[in-house]
Amino acid sequence: AQSVTQPDIHITVSEGASLELRCNYSYGATPYLFWYVQSPGQGLQLLLKYFSGDTLVQGIKGFEAEFKRSQSSFNLRKPSVHWSDAAEYFCAVGAGNSGYSTLTFGKGTMLLVSP
Amino acid sequence: DGGITQSPKYLFRKEGQNVTLSCEQNLNHDAMYWYRQDPGQGLRLIYYSQIVNDFQKGDIAEGYSVSREKKESFPLTVTSAQKNPTAFYLCASSAGTVNSPLHFGNGTRLTVT
Numbered sequence: 001a002q003s004v005t006q007p008d009i010h011i012t013v014s015e016g017a018s019l020e021l022r023c024n025y026s027y028g029a030t031p032y033l034f035w036y037v038q039s040p041g042q043g044l045q046l047l048l049k050y051f052s053g054d055t056l057v058q059g060i061k062g063f064e065a066e067f068k069r070s071q072s073s074f075n076l077r078k079p080s081v082h083w084s085d086a087a088e089y090f091c092a093v094g095a096g097n098s099g100y101s102t103l104t105f106g107k108g109t110m111l112l113v114s115p
Numbered sequence: 116d117g118g119i120t121q122s123p124k125y126l127f128r129k130e131g132q133n134v135t136l137s138c139e140q141n142l143n144h145d146a147m148y149w150y151r152q153d154p155g156q157g158l159r160l161i162y163y164s165q166i167v168n169d170f171q172k173g174d175i176a177e178g179y180s181v182s183r184e185k186k187e188s189f190p191l192t193v194t195s196a197q198k199n200p201t202a203f204y205l206c207a208s209s210a211g212t213v214n215s216p217l218h219f220g221n222g223t224r225l226t227v228t
Contacts, residue, residue, distance in 0.1 A: 032214045043205055043219030051214045090157065094213055102148065103217055107157035
């Protein structure tokens with residue numbers, strides 16, 4: 001079965017500084033990887049996804065992520081953080097053999113942005 | 116606009132009562148999902164349905180039941196058998212294929228006292 005680890009429960013970044021959120025996955029075949037963001041009391045919004053091809057993927061709100069097969073990682077990055085980026089971020093892996101699948105989520109990383 | 120509607124936003128029940136959470140989607144998606152979210156636990160899959168009149172248990176199905184009589188609707192019943200029902204419940208839908216992202220509703224916060 002697949003699994004996802006997000007090593008950092010909380011991260012605090014100064015506004016304007018760069019950001020990297022870590023995600024490690026476990027899956028035997030090529031994974032389908034996603035990053036979602038959740039504001040308090042809301043549902044999750046898709047930031048970006050990786051299926052195949054270019055290992056650096058661009059998403060919404062200026063986020064990007066890089067797939068590194070050798071490290072089983074899919075870290076999320078942003079060059080300059082804005083106060084509105086404060087939220088909880090979830091990495092997820094999708095896998096399935098029959099054409100359908102479910103997503104397995106990490107436990108999330110809460111991003112705090114300091115002025 | 117297409118999307119997923121969960122209602123109500125907040126729900127309060129007494130212990131021992133069953134309660135049903137509503138989820139409706141107009142995205143024409145085949146697959147629908149229910150997740151439970153607790154602080155520090157991430158999202159855990161309760162049930163999912165890939166097609167009308169069919170559904171499968173997820174990782175934490177005990178104490179929950181679902182139905183999928185219509186493509187657009189996937190209600191979740193939290194029964195009195197669920198030992199710790201207070202949580203934030205999220206409904207999602209997708210095209211159902213392995214590379215399909217999930218689209219989420221805004222959740223229902225259930226409090227049982």
